[in-house]
Amino acid sequence: MGEVRESLRELIDCGLPQALEVMGERWSFMILRASFNGLKHFEEFLTELGIARNILSNRLAKLVEHGILKREPCEDDRRKIEYRLTEKGFDLLPAMVALRQWGQKYGSELVSEDPVLVDERDRLPVGPVSMLSHDGRILDHTGLNLVKRDDVGKRADGTLATTARDLETGDIIALDDVRKAAAN
């Protein structure tokens, strides 16, 4: 029982809350997207996103504070400030694009998707953002397990790792549920 409690406690202890601390706020992702689309100035974000002035100010400050945007005064016009993505900000692209693709796939209204995100090399649209195995295979949720840290890589002996025994040993945690849900 203390065992279960402990495993549950660890559910919180992952990167997600860290990420959500910034990106969980309303508008953060929209600002990120606008930024990636080339918007740089306060008034641009303001008129484009339709966000309230004070909120935008607050969000930009928070994004800068977290190192996702950098804020630097404009050279030629010192009234203006440039907000630009940092490397850390660009690293949010997979999450943003994945979210966007999901919204596109299931959104009620047909969305025009313009401009389109394309591969620079051949200018063809990017494929769906994917989870990859260590050797590059594309994985969907039916090919995923959650295992305790110590058991990573174990049981490579070929036995299918989806038996009741696995659940009893606490080895696999969510697989059974994943399977059942997938069957519907």
Add this chain to the structure above:
Amino acid sequence: MGEVRESLRELIDCGLPQALEVMGERWSFMILRASFNGLKHFEEFLTELGIARNILSNRLAKLVEHGILKREPCEDDRRKIEYRLTEKGFDLLPAMVALRQWGQKYGSELVSEDPVLVDERDRLPVGPVSMLSHDGRILDHTGLNLVKRDDVGKRADGTLATTARDLETGDIIALDDVRKAAAN
């Protein structure tokens, strides 16, 4: 000028707002994660996430309403309700995992990452969630362009598509900024 206005207007018109309508709410991603980790019941989410009772009730209802979770009474104990991920819900995994990996990469506190998400086949941890080109190459932000819908696939003549001319024609929108930012 009307031209610019129009292109800006289109920035909103993508899947992102659709996705954020549900997943932009505070707690939504945490509930999704907990659900993927095997939690099914109201009280489980409640004690695990430390969320307020009324908010949890509200969020679960909203997630069900949007088809991300399905709510069905428990067979053996009809007081209990089971909240389980739908296919639509599982489709949010790439976004969730990408967010989590980002948080892990940049989070100040070292996170234990346990349980670990592994490939079912070899039980090795999954790689980073990635954007892929149509033919499977992994792309980072330096390999991405935004082009107008009509220009997708065009200019496959081999000329590097990163000239000032491209920007003037309005063909490429954010590339220049991407480049500059990447250089810092």
Add this chain to the structure above:
DNA sequence: GTGCAACGTTTCAAATCGAAACCAGTTGCT
């Protein structure tokens, strides 16, 4: 029936959001 567990809803205070007004530094114009 009594007691308790599971899942909500209601209530009310605190925090957050949003529209509008206000403010300060900078620029452009005359």
Add this chain to the structure above:
DNA sequence: AGCAACTGGTTTCGATTTGAAACGTTGCAC
């Protein structure tokens, strides 16, 4: 120099959202 306009904020205040705690309802176990 003087002044209007532009840019990026901050302040103010009403509306919405959140959160803690109490209360309700249904179903199980004895």
